[in-house]
Amino acid sequence: MSMERLCECVEESKTTICCNDGRQNEYCSNDHHQCQQPRNDDHHHSCLVVEHTDSMAGRYLVTSREARAGNLLLRESPVAMGPRATSSLICLGCHEAILGTEFPRCPVCWWPLCSAACASSSLHQAECPVLAADTSRIGQPKVTGSTPRYDIILVLRCLLLRDRNPLAWHRFLDMASHAERRMEEKEQHHMATVRYIKEILKVDYTLEDIHHARGAIITNCFEWRSPSGISLRGVYPLLGRMNHSCRPTVAVSSDCKGSMFVRAAVDLQPGDQLYITYTDTLEPLWERRAYTTSTHFFSCDCVRCRDPTELGLHYSSPKCELCDQQFLEPRNWLGEVTWECPLCGTQQTQQQVQLEVEQWLEHFDSDDTFLHTSPYAVRNIMDKVEEVFHPHHYVWVKAAHVALRTLLENHTTKALDLKRHLWHRLLYIYNVLEPGLTKRRGATLYELGVAEAEMARAEKRAEVVTDHFFKLQLQQALCHLQEAVLILSQEPPRSRDLRWYTHALDAATRVAQDLGVDLATDPALRVVLSNDDHLLHESAQNA
Numbered sequence: 001m002s003m004e005r006l007c008e009c010v011e012e013s014k015t016t017i018c019c020n021d022g023r024q025n026e027y028c029s030n031d032h033h034q035c036q037q038p039r040n041d042d043h044h045h046s047c048l049v050v051e052h053t054d055s056m057a058g059r060y061l062v063t064s065r066e067a068r069a070g071n072l073l074l075r076e077s078p079v080a081m082g083p084r085a086t087s088s089l090i091c092l093g094c095h096e097a098i099l100g101t102e103f104p105r106c107p108v109c110w111w112p113l114c115s116a117a118c119a120s121s122s123l124h125q126a127e128c129p130v131l132a133a134d135t136s137r138i139g140q141p142k143v144t145g146s147t148p149r150y151d152i153i154l155v156l157r158c159l160l161l162r163d164r165n166p167l168a169w170h171r172f173l174d175m176a177s178h179a180e181r182r183m184e185e186k187e188q189h190h191m192a193t194v195r196y197i198k199e200i201l202k203v204d205y206t207l208e209d210i211h212h213a214r215g216a217i218i219t220n221c222f223e224w225r226s227p228s229g230i231s232l233r234g235v236y237p238l239l240g241r242m243n244h245s246c247r248p249t250v251a252v253s254s255d256c257k258g259s260m261f262v263r264a265a266v267d268l269q270p271g272d273q274l275y276i277t278y279t280d281t282l283e284p285l286w287e288r289r290a291y292t293t294s295t296h297f298f299s300c301d302c303v304r305c306r307d308p309t310e311l312g313l314h315y316s317s318p319k320c321e322l323c324d325q326q327f328l329e330p331r332n333w334l335g336e337v338t339w340e341c342p343l344c345g346t347q348q349t350q351q352q353v354q355l356e357v358e359q360w361l362e363h364f365d366s367d368d369t370f371l372h373t374s375p376y377a378v379r380n381i382m383d384k385v386e387e388v389f390h391p392h393h394y395v396w397v398k399a400a401h402v403a404l405r406t407l408l409e410n411h412t413t414k415a416l417d418l419k420r421h422l423w424h425r426l427l428y429i430y431n432v433l434e435p436g437l438t439k440r441r442g443a444t445l446y447e448l449g450v451a452e453a454e455m456a457r458a459e460k461r462a463e464v465v466t467d468h469f470f471k472l473q474l475q476q477a478l479c480h481l482q483e484a485v486l487i488l489s490q491e492p493p494r495s496r497d498l499r500w501y502t503h504a505l506d507a508a509t510r511v512a513q514d515l516g517v518d519l520a521t522d523p524a525l526r527v528v529l530s531n532d533d534h535l536l537h538e539s540a541q542n543a
């Protein structure tokens with residue numbers, strides 16, 4: 001796993017973006033010759049990512065040369081950031097949570113703040129006089145709790161780039177937004193935000209610009225968490241060039257200031273596309289499709305969606321009631337999906353398939369299906385799920401997560417054995433859906449390793465295993481924990497998620513001590529551990 005520092009700045013031409021190995025955070029592009037970054041002859045040799053275009057998928061990023069899993073491909077800071085579209089009360093001056101019902105407001109625009117001092121914060125300065133135009137105060141949040149009124153803030157901050165940062169404005173205007181389509185469809189939230197900005201705030205931007213701004217945010221924004229755990233979103237013109245697949249090839253992580261880091265999740269060949277996922281890989285086919293068509297206006301044709309078995313998992317397929325071990329497959333006819341058994345032709349409508357899934361999910365949510373149950377009873381429920389669905393089905397995954405939460409504090413050997421089994425099966429599924437050095441795999445390897453180590457120790461205490469078998473089990477646990485440490489160490493310094501790295505490292509160290517081995521004998525881990533002080537120091541400061 002190499003830790004190359006690449007692509008901190010970007011040069012764009014008609015068809016390519018070249019990233020050089022600069023140590024500054026500025027971008028350079030053909031449009032910005034005034035930009036600080038000098039060209040050098042090595043520039044094109046260090047470039048790892050280039051931009052291509054095609055008529056179906058628009059612009060997208062591919063690797064220009066081989067990249068190993070773990071290589072840093074892109075790094076970018078947001079050109080604008082702000083609250084999520086729907087947010088609980090947060091301060092516009094510092095993005096901290098506003099707690100309680102008594103809080104100060106900005107004397108000029110009347111938006112909630114955490115302290116009077118935040119009224120003059122640089123984050124809030126430019127937007128404040130614009131927001132103040134709403135003298136009837138119909139847009140300002142009034143109550144505590146979640147409110148969609150925060151949607152306008154990031155849109156406004158993006159619009160303000162025009163006068164504050166023309167370079168960033170230019171790049172923002174070049175981002176995909178589906179503005180025309182959104183105007184046509186008149187989606188309620190979109191229209192409410194656009195109309196409020198134009199008609200109440202009376203800004204001097206065209207309606208097209210405002211539609212573009214909101215559309216570009218919905219189409220491209222990334223979310224991250226601040227040091228205190230507040231969810232924020234930001235706009236990243238370069239990262240926004242990455243297209244979607246339901247089986248991503250890169251892993252995206254952020255530090256707590258909103259800088260984004262894109263690493264190859266798997267080994268990539270020259271010309272391989274940098275795919276992220278816009279939805280959640282753990283959603284079933286119809287949910288993923290509904291999201292990409294309604295928000296992004298394309299029908300996903302990725303390697304997973306193209307395969308009627310979803311890469312052999314039958315993740316969204318119902319079982320055939322007539323044939324043993326056969327699963328219905330989606331058939332698309334004029335935009336309508338029907339599920340059909342490839343053997344006997346039995347069919348179900350999309351509605352029927354969804355209804356059955358929803359009934360099972362309600363069962364987990366509504367009554368206390370899993371609560372206060374023994375590992376024996378939990379296993380029984382999981383067996384029942386498997387009678388109805390494929391053991392890699394979405395419902396099984398949901399059930400497994402509820403079961404694992406139920407068993408969280410149960411450390412009996414029966415419970416540990418079941419946890420180990422469930423984590424192991426989840427890992428198998430994630431290996432297919434999010435392969436390589438992904439956070440999902442890292443966290444699962446950690447949980448699996450912990451369950452295996454606890455199980456080995458419990459059996460040893462109960463004197464039901466030989467020393468030899470005990471060691472074998474610990475070695476297996478160590479193997480999983482070491483991989484977890486390697487993956488989770490890839491979180492950037494100042495990332496909240498580095499705490500997972502710390503947990504995994506602690507667990508691996510304990511198992512290594514039990515086995516009497518030195519973690520640093522593994523060459524890949526030695527590299528991680530030599531950076532450890534730096535990583536942990538930064539994460540502690542920002543915890």
Ligand SMILES: C[S@@+](CC[C@H](N)C(=O)[O-])C[C@H]1O[C@@H](n2cnc3c(N)ncnc32)[C@H](O)[C@@H]1O
Pocket residue numbers: 056057058059060175176219220239240241242243244245295296297298299300301
């Ligand atoms: C974040 S942008 C990605 C860059 C975009 N292709 C461009 O030209 O600017 C998201 C938009 O790209 C397009 N897109 C992304 N992934 C796609 C895919 N797998 N197939 C077709 N279009 C895709 C959709 O129009 C989507 O709304």
